[in-house]
Amino acid sequence: EPEVTQTPSHQVTQMGQEVILRCVPISNHLYFYWYRQILGQKVEFLVSFYNNEISEKSEIFDDQFSVERPDGSNFTLKIRSTKLEDSAMYFCASNLGGGDYEQYFGPGTRLTVT
Amino acid sequence: SQQGEEDPQALSIQEGENATMNCSYKTSINNLQWYRQNSGRGLVHLILIRSNEREKHSGRLRVTLDTSKKSSSLLITASRAADTASYFCATDSNSGNTPLVFGKGTRLSVIA
Numbered sequence: 183e184p185e186v187t188q189t190p191s192h193q194v195t196q197m198g199q200e201v202i203l204r205c206v207p208i209s210n211h212l213y214f215y216w217y218r219q220i221l222g223q224k225v226e227f228l229v230s231f232y233n234n235e236i237s238e239k240s241e242i243f244d245d246q247f248s249v250e251r252p253d254g255s256n257f258t259l260k261i262r263s264t265k266l267e268d269s270a271m272y273f274c275a276s277n278l279g280g281g282d283y284e285q286y287f288g289p290g291t292r293l294t295v296t
Numbered sequence: 297s298q299q300g301e302e303d304p305q306a307l308s309i310q311e312g313e314n315a316t317m318n319c320s321y322k323t324s325i326n327n328l329q330w331y332r333q334n335s336g337r338g339l340v341h342l343i344l345i346r347s348n349e350r351e352k353h354s355g356r357l358r359v360t361l362d363t364s365k366k367s368s369s370l371l372i373t374a375s376r377a378a379d380t381a382s383y384f385c386a387t388d389s390n391s392g393n394t395p396l397v398f399g400k401g402t403r404l405s406v407i408a
Contacts, residue, residue, distance in 0.1 A: 227395035289338035
């Protein structure tokens with residue numbers, strides 16, 4: 183069964199460093215999302231992407247964040263200068279669209295900023 | 297903003313019993329989805345119920361939706377130790393294909 187994949191599973195970085203989190207959505211899906219979950223808290227929406235552009239973003243998704251779909255399969259989230267409070271689990275999700283609204287999530291990348 | 301909120305926050309039952317978790321939300325929705333998360337792991341999609349549906353089944357799962365009360369319930373029948381996880385409801389907006397808003401989840405423990 184097709185699934186969303188994410189790499190790496192765990193990323194440790196120093197404060198101020200740039201990180202890129204990678205996702206491969208399900209191949210025929212058209213809508214892509216990034217969410218994050220700080221330990222012990224709710225899953226929070228960051229950004230959605232459709233037709234090669236951002237369709238929605240939350241207040242969390244400030245200028246330090248960017249997303250890209252560099253080719254037909256990858257979907258990346260970049261954090262330019264990480265802060266301690268960026269430590270969280272980051273989930274990528276995708277859905278097919280066209281009335282098919284189930285969002286399927288990847289296994290997540292645990293980002294630890296030290 | 298709309299928000300899925302589950303109750304109870306934690307539920308502990310014996311294997312073989314049924315587990316019921318509830319979710320409430322604030323604004324109109326297109327769909328409501330339930331997810332499971334094992335500790336520190338990813339979110340597994342369980343079931344989606346559309347706003348024009350009242351009940352849906354999938355295996356041992358039964359989901360109901362009452363849009364007049366803005367609430368949903370997830371029933372797991374004949375629970376197993378492997379059902380131990382956190383369960384979240386997530387709502388989207390009226391138009392679908394939109395960001396999901398998650399509740400805080402219910403932590404279910406099934407004791408063998």
